[in-house]
Amino acid sequence: MINIFVLFIWFFTPWTTPGESMWEGSWFTKEGVVLSLLVTLKVNALFCIFYTLVSSMSFSQLAAGLNQLGFPDKLVAMILFCARGITIFEKEYANLTEAAKLRGFYMKTDLRTYRTVGAMVALLFSKAFRKGRILEQSMILRGFNGKIRTLTKYQWTGKDIALLGAFSIVSFCLSISGWML
Secondary structure, eight states: OHHHHHHHHHHHHHHHSOSOBSSTTOSOBHHHHHHHHHHHHHHHHHHHHHHHHHTTSOHHHHHHHHHHTTOOHHHHHHHHHHHHHHHHHHHHHHHHHHHHHHTTOOOOSSHHHHHHHHHHHHHHHHHHHHHHHHHHHHHHHTTOOSOOOOSOOOOOOHHHHHHHHHHHHHHHHHHHHHHHO
16 A cells, blocks of 8 residues: 555656766656656665554554654554544444345435435544543543543663564665665
């Protein structure tokens, strides 16, 4: 999915970057192609690193880790509540579409379908709003003041230091390769 965005870089960068042309009469420049290749490699490397580190974590573990790394409390709370809200939103959407299918509804291009889909979207948003209000009231009752408190305390270990060192070396090498080109 991420390479779809990189594809746009390949569409524009090779012929908009000034430099020596690839071949006679070509609009593509060698510098533009090298720059596009470098961006592609860096984006894919960063995605692989991020995906490897974060994909195995739950959102609560991610929030606790970000909290201990010193990220702002509001950002951590937003990530945690957005993750919870998306899960609730998906469940409500699945329930609504299943109920519509059980009643024999299927998509067509007529006025009845547009009205039904509009009603489903309105119902989805009203249910999400109501659940958000319930969540807000329950958090106020529990004494939530904007700071995420977790039971888990993570400690630095030798593995963490070694991983940080390895990623620092890889990041340094990637940045040096960008400066060399």
